[in-house]
Amino acid sequence: MTMPSKRPALLGGAPAFRPALPFLKPDVPDSEALRAPLRTAFKTGMLTNSRFVSELEGEVARRLGVPYCVAVSSCTAGLMIVLRALNLKGEVILPSFTFHATGHAVLWNGLRPVFVECDEVTLNVDSEEVERAIGPRTAAILAVHLFGNPAAVTALERIARRHRLPLIFDAAHALGSRAGRSFIGRFGTAEVFSMTPTKPLVAGEGGLVTTRDKELARRVRVGRNYGDPGTYDCEFSGLSARMAEFNAILALKGLARLSSGTKRRQAIARRYRERLGKLTGISFQKVRSGNSSTFKDFSIQIDPDSFGLTRDEVARALEAEGIQTRKYFWPPLHRQKIFATDGVSRRTGLSKTERISERVLSLPIYPSLSREAVERVSKAMAGIQANAKAIRRALVERRTDGNSR
Ligand SMILES: *Cc1c(COP(=O)(O)O)cnc(C)c1O
Numbered sequence: 329m330t331m332p333s334k335r336p337a338l339l340g341g342a343p344a345f346r347p348a349l350p351f352l353k354p355d356v357p358d359s360e361a362l363r364a365p366l367r368t369a370f371k372t373g374m375l376t377n378s379r380f381v382s383e384l385e386g387e388v389a390r391r392l393g394v395p396y397c398v399a400v401s402s403c404t405a406g407l408m409i410v411l412r413a414l415n416l417k418g419e420v421i422l423p424s425f426t427f428h429a430t431g432h433a434v435l436w437n438g439l440r441p442v443f444v445e446c447d448e449v450t451l452n453v454d455s456e457e458v459e460r461a462i463g464p465r466t467a468a469i470l471a472v473h474l475f476g477n478p479a480a481v482t483a484l485e486r487i488a489r490r491h492r493l494p495l496i497f498d499a500a501h502a503l504g505s506r507a508g509r510s511f512i513g514r515f516g517t518a519e520v521f522s523m524t525p526t527k528p529l530v531a532g533e534g535g536l537v538t539t540r541d542k543e544l545a546r547r548v549r550v551g552r553n554y555g556d557p558g559t560y561d562c563e564f565s566g567l568s569a570r571m572a573e574f575n576a577i578l579a580l581k582g583l584a585r586l587s588s589g590t591k592r593r594q595a596i597a598r599r600y601r602e603r604l605g606k607l608t609g610i611s612f613q614k615v616r617s618g619n620s621s622t623f624k625d626f627s628i629q630i631d632p633d634s635f636g637l638t639r640d641e642v643a644r645a646l647e648a649e650g651i652q653t654r655k656y657f658w659p660p661l662h663r664q665k666i667f668a669t670d671g672v673s674r675r676t677g678l679s680k681t682e683r684i685s686e687r688v689l690s691l692p693i694y695p696s697l698s699r700e701a702v703e704r705v706s707k708a709m710a711g712i713q714a715n716a717k718a719i720r721r722a723l724v725e726r727r728t729d730g731n732s733r
Pocket residue numbers: 401402403404405426427429430472498500501521522523524534535
C-alpha cells in the first residue's frame with residue numbers, strides 16, 4: 329500500500345500546517361496547581377533548597393528505585409559536580425554523537441575528552457569502541473541514553489568493573505526510560521537527568537543526580553553548595569548549583585503526568601514508524617527489545633541516495649510545510665571547535681558518527697501532539713519524497729535567486 333501524499337508546499341501546494349506545527353510543547357501542569365505550594369514557600373521564606381527540593385529528591389528516588397537522588401540547578405552542573413566529586417584526572421571516554429553539554433562537563437573539569445563512535449542502530453555509544461579506547465590515562469566513562477534510548481548498561485557496567493573505572497550516564501533524556509525492568513537512574517556510578525522544558529519532566533531549569541553510592545551522594549550535596557560541607561572550610565571547589573523551591577514544585581506537580589506523557593510519546597513514535605516506514609530511505613533509532621525509551625525525541629535518518637533528497641533538503645521542504653524540525657545532533661562534538669582542537673579527539677575519524685549526524689532529523693513529538701498531526705506530517709513527507717527531483721530543482725533555483733539579490 330502506498331502512503332497518501334500531498335503536493336509539497338515548496339512546489340506551490342498548501343502548507344500542511346498554518347500556523348506552523350511547533351517542534352516542541354513542554355508538558356507542564358496547570359499553573360493553578362502551583363499556587364498552594366508556592367504560598368507555603370513564600371510564607372516560610374524558604375525559597376531554595378528546602379522542603380520541596382527534598383520532597384522531589386525523595387519522590388524520584390522512590391519511583392526509580394535508587395537509594396540517593398540529589399537535585400541540582402541543571403544537568404550540566406550535575407555532570408560537572410559528579411566528575412569533580414570523583415576527583416578524576418586524565419581522560420574521559422564519551423560519545424561524539426550527543427549534545428555538547430556532555431562534553432562541557434569534561435572540559436570544565438580540566439579533563440580530556442576522548443570521543444568514540446556510536447552504534448548505528450541504537451545511536452548510543454558503541455561499548456566495544458569504549459573498551460578499545462581505554463588506556464593508562466583513562467579516568468572515567470561517560471555514556472548517554474540518547475533520545476531516551478537506554479545505553480548498553482550491562483555491557484558498559486561490565487567494562488567499567490573490569491577496568492575499575494567510574495561509569496557516569498548523562499541521562500538528560502531518560503527520566504522514565506527502562507533498561508529491562510529497571511528504571512534508568514540505577515546504573516553505573518551515577519546518572520544525571522535534566523529538567524529543562526525540552527525534557528520529559530519539566531522543572532523550568534534543573535537536574536537530578538541519582539546514585540547507589542552514599543558517599544558520592546554526600547559529595548554531590550557538598551558540591552552543589554560551593555564544596556562547603558557546612559564548616560566554611562571547603563572540601564573541594566564546588567559550584568553554586570542548588571535547586572530553587574519553585575523548580576522543585578513545578579517538577580513535583582509534573583511527576584504525576586510523567587508516566588502518561590511517556591506512554592503518549594511512545595504511541596506517537598509507533599505511529600510515525602508505521603507511517604514513515606513505508607517510505608524508502610528512512611530509518612529509525614532502534615530500542616533493544618525489553619528496553620523502553622521516553623522518546624524525548626523522535627529521530628529519523630534520511631539516506632540521501634535512496635530517499636532522493638538530503639537531510640537538509642528534507643528539513644527545508646518540511647519547513648515550507650510549517651513543520652519545525654531539529655538536527656539533533658549536528659555537528660557532532662569532535663567537529664565543534666571547542667572540542668576539535670583537542671589532540672586526543674582528532675585522532676580518530678569517527679566516520680559512523682559523521683554519517684549519522686549528516687542524516688538525522690528530529691520530528692515534533694510531545695504528549696499534546698494529535699494523531700491527526702502525525703498523519704499530516706507523514707503525508708507531507710510522502711509528498712516530499714514523491715516530488716524529490718522537483719524539490720531539489722526548486723531549492724537550487726532559490727539558492728541562485730538568493731545569490732543574485
Ligand atoms: C539537555 C541536555 C543536557 C543539559 O541539560 P541542562 O539541564 O540544560 O544542563 C545535557 N546532556 C544532554 C544529552 C542534553 O540533551
